[in-house]
Amino acid sequence: MKALVWHGKQDIRYDTVPDPEIEDGRDAIIKVTSCAICGSDLHLFHNLMPGMKPGDIVGHETMGEVVEVGKDNKALKKGDRIVVPFTIICGECHQCRKGNFSVCERTNRNKDLGDKVFGHATAGLFGYTHLTGGYSGGQAEYLRVPFADATHIKVPDSMTDEQALFLSDIFPTGWQAAVYCDIEPTDTVAVWGCGPVGQMTIRSAILLGAKQVIAIDRLPERLAMAAAAGAIPINFEEESVIERLNELTNGKGPEKCIDAVGMEAHATSSVDALYDRAKQMTMMETDRPHVLREMMYVCRPGGTLSIPGVYGGVLDKVPFGMVMNKGLTIRTGQTHVNRWADDLVRRIEEGQIDPSFVITHTTGLDEGPGMYRTFEHKQDDCIKVVLKP
Amino acid sequence: MEASTLATARPDKSLTLTDRMARNLGWFSIGLGIAELVAPGKVGRAVGLDGQENVLRAYGVREIGAGVGALSIDPAPFIWSRVAGDLLDLGTLAQGLKGQGEAKRNAAIAIGAVAAITLIDVAVALSLGKERARERGETRDYSDRSGFPSGAAKARGAGRPKEEKKIATRELEVTT
Numbered sequence: 001m002k003a004l005v006w007h008g009k010q011d012i013r014y015d016t017v018p019d020p021e022i023e024d025g026r027d028a029i030i031k032v033t034s035c036a037i038c039g040s041d042l043h044l045f046h047n048l049m050p051g052m053k054p055g056d057i058v059g060h061e062t063m064g065e066v067v068e069v070g071k072d073n074k075a076l077k078k079g080d081r082i083v084v085p086f087t088i089i090c091g092e093c094h095q096c097r098k099g100n101f102s103v104c105e106r107t108n109r110n111k112d113l114g115d116k117v118f119g120h121a122t123a124g125l126f127g128y129t130h131l132t133g134g135y136s137g138g139q140a141e142y143l144r145v146p147f148a149d150a151t152h153i154k155v156p157d158s159m160t161d162e163q164a165l166f167l168s169d170i171f172p173t174g175w176q177a178a179v180y181c182d183i184e185p186t187d188t189v190a191v192w193g194c195g196p197v198g199q200m201t202i203r204s205a206i207l208l209g210a211k212q213v214i215a216i217d218r219l220p221e222r223l224a225m226a227a228a229a230g231a232i233p234i235n236f237e238e239e240s241v242i243e244r245l246n247e248l249t250n251g252k253g254p255e256k257c258i259d260a261v262g263m264e265a266h267a268t269s270s271v272d273a274l275y276d277r278a279k280q281m282t283m284m285e286t287d288r289p290h291v292l293r294e295m296m297y298v299c300r301p302g303g304t305l306s307i308p309g310v311y312g313g314v315l316d317k318v319p320f321g322m323v324m325n326k327g328l329t330i331r332t333g334q335t336h337v338n339r340w341a342d343d344l345v346r347r348i349e350e351g352q353i354d355p356s357f358v359i360t361h362t363t364g365l366d367e368g369p370g371m372y373r374t375f376e377h378k379q380d381d382c383i384k385v386v387l388k389p
Numbered sequence: 390m391e392a393s394t395l396a397t398a399r400p401d402k403s404l405t406l407t408d409r410m411a412r413n414l415g416w417f418s419i420g421l422g423i424a425e426l427v428a429p430g431k432v433g434r435a436v437g438l439d440g441q442e443n444v445l446r447a448y449g450v451r452e453i454g455a456g457v458g459a460l461s462i463d464p465a466p467f468i469w470s471r472v473a474g475d476l477l478d479l480g481t482l483a484q485g486l487k488g489q490g491e492a493k494r495n496a497a498i499a500i501g502a503v504a505a506i507t508l509i510d511v512a513v514a515l516s517l518g519k520e521r522a523r524e525r526g527e528t529r530d531y532s533d534r535s536g537f538p539s540g541a542a543k544a545r546g547a548g549r550p551k552e553e554k555k556i557a558t559r560e561l562e563v564t565t
């Protein structure tokens with residue numbers, strides 16, 4: 001089959017690879033009908049996540065039709081249309097039963113490695129690093145879904161691929177980020193980053209009734225899309241984020257701050273930006289925590305920092321004293337997709353939201369590697385790419 | 390929702406010739422830099438700059454810095470810094486032309502080589518700029534993309550459960 005394969009930094013190719021096969025009774029194989037490129041894929045593209053190997057198939061936002069089912073899998077049958085959550089879950093372990101799916105204790109087959117690096121391994125993830133199991137990803141014609149009897153979201157036929165696909169990751173990710181803020185009707189929610197995750201976060205915070213939602217980025221087209229939902233845009237290249245946020249909250253700062261940027265934050269003309277870049281380049285620091293520093297500084301005492309943005313390793317000069325003394329709550333994590341999925345399917349069906357608004361580019365899988373560049377360089381006003389194998 | 394495809398096909402490999410050239414220049418820079426650092430005398434004689442060891446050592450540090458940068462995901466500024474370095478090199482090598490015999494001949498050869506590399510550096514830097522420019526492609530209007538089928542105005546709070554104020558702490562009860 002054809003698939004997008006990681007060969008190294010900024011090097012993804014449309015390659016021919018062996019077809020996946022059923023390896024375990026609980027597996028299923030799907031014929032992929034749609035898949036998407038995520039901001040997390042860019043971290044891999046930039047080789048910032050340890051544990052990638054040349055030859056790895058990438059992609060973790062995928063849906064399709066079941067074409068083969070393992071003998072023990074009673075939940076799925078041939079012909080079922082499913083969205084595949086990016087976190088592989090067993091559905092039975094202690095964490096799965098608590099709803100903490102992204103830290104499922106059984107699905108990471110490189111648990112030893114994960115335990116060493118993170119203290120405790122996370123769940124297996126599709127198309128991600130070998131620290132998270134090294135499972136082949138879904139930017140491919142076919143995908144083997146391990147533990148498929150638990151790892152799936154069934155979607156009604158009335159829903160288009162475009163409406164359903166983002167249940168795999170960015171919609172629940174934005175939703176979880178907003179829910180983690182315990183939004184009250186008097187709250188100001190500030191969202192750093194208006195990429196696909198930020199866009200979903202903004203809509204979730206609005207649906208959950210925040211008084212005002214503020215969207216921070218530097219790309220005018222992304223800010224325009226955020227404003228279309230009713231968010232107040234701040235362009236951090238043109239104005240001071242801290243000053244504007246204080247202005248919009250009578251000098252008190254936003255109660256809830258959400259980092260939808262992650263480890264590759266940009267910063268303009270600030271000393272910490274140069275410092276982080278130099279350290280990251282010389283591999284003395286893995287992440288650039290500019291947004292975290294800004295949030296810790298500006299967040300109202302007693303407030304919450306919700307961090308869906310991905311960080312990989314060690315961060316430098318994080319003002320933890322601010323967090324402690326202002327009594328801030330930090331909530332973060334890879335998304336527990338299946339904790340939210342059924343509820344979100346219902347919300348799409350009821351017409352509360354239509355996640356397809358975020359798609360700006362649709363191409364064949366063969367043009368995927370070029371689309372990584374378009375998405376990376378924010379060319380052609382690209383916000384979200386969907387690939388059709 | 391309307392999704393669109395650019396008319397031009399996009400490549401099925403993400404790494405371009407320009408990217409590979411930039412990386413080659415990066416490794417070249419590092420190699421030369423190390424040579425200038427550890428054997429400045431030898432390098433100096435080869436390019437007609439006898440006795441300028443300290444200058445060459447400083448240039449070595451500069452080359453290594455530019456080289457590491459050229460290997461990063463954003464090589465353009467570092468390739469431009471190489472261009473500036475090339476010009477500095479040419480200026481320094483020009484002093485060698487004042488020498489005699491073999492030193493003079495070596496300096497002339499080195500100037501030719503550096504001039505050729507300068508041209509490559511400029512070409513790669515320009516091409517990187519072009520390939521990575523934000524302006525590539527169309528400008529689109531997203532002002533109608535609220536994502537809320539019943540409009541942005543009605544959406545605020547529409548997802549809150551009617552009966553109670555707090556939704557968040559209930560998350561663990563949501564089943565799969």
Ligand SMILES: NC(=O)c1ccc[n+]([C@@H]2O[C@H](COP(=O)([O-])OP(=O)(O)OC[C@H]3O[C@@H](n4cnc5c(N)ncnc54)[C@H](O)[C@@H]3O)[C@@H](O)[C@H]2O)c1
Pocket residue numbers: 038039040041042043169170173192193194195196197198216217218219222236260261262263264265266267290291307308309310311333334335
């Ligand atoms: N927690 C999860 O399970 C999960 C799931 C999906 C994605 N993610 C992560 O979420 C993050 C965002 O993903 P995405 O797909 O939207 O990526 P993206 O790269 O498209 O978006 C990031 C946005 O942040 C903006 N930005 C950069 N620096 C900024 C700054 N200093 N202030 C404000 N905005 C800034 C960029 O301009 C860009 O628009 C990534 O780190 C991704 O890995 C996490």
Ligand SMILES: [Zn+2]
Pocket residue numbers: 038039040041060061086169170
């Ligand atoms: Zn993702």
Ligand SMILES: [Zn+2]
Pocket residue numbers: 089090091092093094095096097104105106107
């Ligand atoms: Zn589990």
